[in-house]
Amino acid sequence: GENVEQHPSTLSVQEGDSAVIKCTYSDSASNYFPWYKQELGKRPQLIIDIRSNVGEKKDQRIAVTLNKTAKHFSLHITETQPEDSAVYFCASRSSGGYNKLIFGAGTRLAVHP
């Protein structure tokens, strides 16, 4: 079935370092890959997304890369700050013709001052 695997489950970095979160999807027909940030007790917020016709997308300190052949996509955060601490979820859009997102299990990122 459709599946998204996400690694690592927890990530601890020092302020200013970079953080990388990796995901693998199973449905080769998936064409849309969003990343959500969820702070404790709050809603998931879309931080960046990428479509299958693009290999890389950047927005200030955040970038996402996509390797369609390997069915991998990754989130890169540079110059991390304490306010980046949250749970990050990757997702892929199902090819089933409606807006079903399949989420990874999440990565808890802690940025230490």
Place this chain on the structure above:
Amino acid sequence: ETGVTQSPTHLIKTRGQQVTLRCSSQSGHNTVSWYQQALGQGPQFIFQYYREEENGRGNFPPRFSGLQFPNYSSELNVNALELDDSALYLCASSPLLGAETQYFGPGTRLLVL
């Protein structure tokens, strides 16, 4: 901050009871999806509504049902509650049926005792 709202914010029920959760989508959004997020996991797709009809469903039993109203607001109903139904229930709206981006509401945290 998105315009998706949900009510109530928290709810406690006992096993076997029924519950109704409500969602008001962002202005102009006609597609609503519901997700269940168990503690420490990523959201799981329950179903999607478009023009007052269900047009996609995840692996949830029939006791999970929904409605969408002409103003695009939506309800999630769960009958015969089980302990495992304890979770955060999120709704997400999209501007169009085929639009990829989904905006999440703050969720309703349901505890089943």
